[in-house]
Amino acid sequence: MFNWFKTALLMAAITGLFIVVGGMLGGEQGMLMALLLAFGMNFFSYWFSDSMVLKMMNAREVDETTAPHFYRMIAELAQKANLPMPRVYLIEESAPNAFATGRNPENAAVAATTGILQILSEREIKGVMAHELAHVKHRDILISTISATMAGALSALANFAMFFGGRDSEGRPSNPIASILVMILAPLAASLIQMAISRAREYEADRGGAEICGDPSALASALEKIHNYATGRQFDAVEHHPETAQMMIMNPLSGGGIAGLFSTHPPTEDRVSRLMEMARTGMYPV
Structure with missing residues (x-):
């Protein structure tokens, strides 16, 4: 419940950021143009993202x-989750990973690499695929699309300001230094919020x-094994299409330090710790 509340707060934050930046840089007209552009791009992605991603992965x-x-x-897992049977895909790839896609449970697909099937036990694979079906059940593709729409709109606003300059509430040119800072910092802030939403999900x-x-504990064991095995191993399809990294059960592009701010996934050790506490007590810590 807390993670749903956290997601709602983050969605509100990115929406508020968009409204503030839109008013600073382009007034109502610029904000409307950017929002329409971002909405159109993400509307297409929402309806066709599943087929696009599966094709990218050669699934x-x-x-x-x-x-x-x-x-x-x-x-069996779909029946336990009270979900329609999704389409099932395999990807010929040694890097261990899996993902779910589709705009709703009735149009969902789950995919796994051949690598993950080779290194995990049957019990661990069940844990991984149950995780992916949970994404389907929670309609996380919809949440990701909405956050991507707002982040894309902010980037479009920044580009608009770069070419046409910002305007204040009375239509006068705004401070050029302030405009430059907003152009740089607004998309960065939007990306950080989007990554935080993804981690909460x-x-x-x-x-x-x-x-x-x-x-x-099966999912915890699988996450540890994937993390250890995937370290230093490149997932070529994701390297060529880094926008798909957020869909994977383990982010193949994540890193430590500053790079961790931009990771779409929480630290593996934290995820494992929470799952083991759930196995011990029956409750998932928030």
């Missing part, structure tokens, strides 16, 4: 004939996935 759809064991596992998917599979 192949499988069924009960081509991947019977894996397919039946997903069917990962915690919720960990909790939801543990509840679906009924085995929090």
